[in-house]
Amino acid sequence: MKQLPDPNELKWSKEASDPMTWKEASDYCSALTENNFSDWRLPNIDELRTLIQNCDKTRAGGSCKISENRQCLDEKCWSEDCNGCNDKSDILWAKKEAMEKELYEKFGWAWIHFENSEYEKAEEDYRKQNIADFKNTNFSRIQSKNAFWSSTLDPENIGEAWGVDFINARVGHMSMFIDVYDNTGSDRRPSNYDYKLKVICVR
Numbered sequence: 001m002k003q004l005p006d007p008n009e010l011k012w013s014k015e016a017s018d019p020m021t022w023k024e025a026s027d028y029c030s031a032l033t034e035n036n037f038s039d040w041r042l043p044n045i046d047e048l049r050t051l052i053q054n055c056d057k058t059r060a061g062g063s064c065k066i067s068e069n070r071q072c073l074d075e076k077c078w079s080e081d082c083n084g085c086n087d088k089s090d091i092l093w094a095k096k097e098a099m100e101k102e103l104y105e106k107f108g109w110a111w112i113h114f115e116n117s118e119y120e121k122a123e124e125d126y127r128k129q130n131i132a133d134f135k136n137t138n139f140s141r142i143q144s145k146n147a148f149w150s151s152t153l154d155p156e157n158i159g160e161a162w163g164v165d166f167i168n169a170r171v172g173h174m175s176m177f178i179d180v181y182d183n184t185g186s187d188r189r190p191s192n193y194d195y196k197l198k199v200i201c202v203r
Helices: 022-031 045-049 090-113 117-133
Strands: 147-153 160-165 170-175
Touching: 022 147, 045 147, 045 160, 090 117
Parallel strands: none
Antiparallel strands: 147 160, 160 170
């Protein structure tokens, strides 16, 4: 078993201004020059977890088992402990999910590319609640309180990387692509839309 990363030895870049696909994120960190250093890279999941504050379950070394250090990276390693520390917004989450289901039934997956002020308000209400719950957290290095990529892949699920959602300190799968299926829902078709998440580099 490898030693856990020492948070005091890790150096973090400024948060990238725009969300990126996983490949763009990896390339961005590799090409980054900041403060006269050019050896930046996308952090692995253990390193990214050192930025989690006030959530013992998912901070580095916590009871959430997803870890390169523990050599536990497939879906069987995930447990409820990885869900983070915010359990105060179930009603807002249920409302948001109900709206997503309704929009999907009307428009299929295309709904995510539509502007919908009612859904955006429900999402904003949920986001504000989560941020309020974490108002005492030190996010001096992570400004957006959002989902970030790590370099760590799930070896048994192609197209899935592990990441951290800093809204609720959740460690989870972050899909690299948006699933698009044919009309029967049986065959996946190539998608022009890949998921984009926030990026912070480490050295």
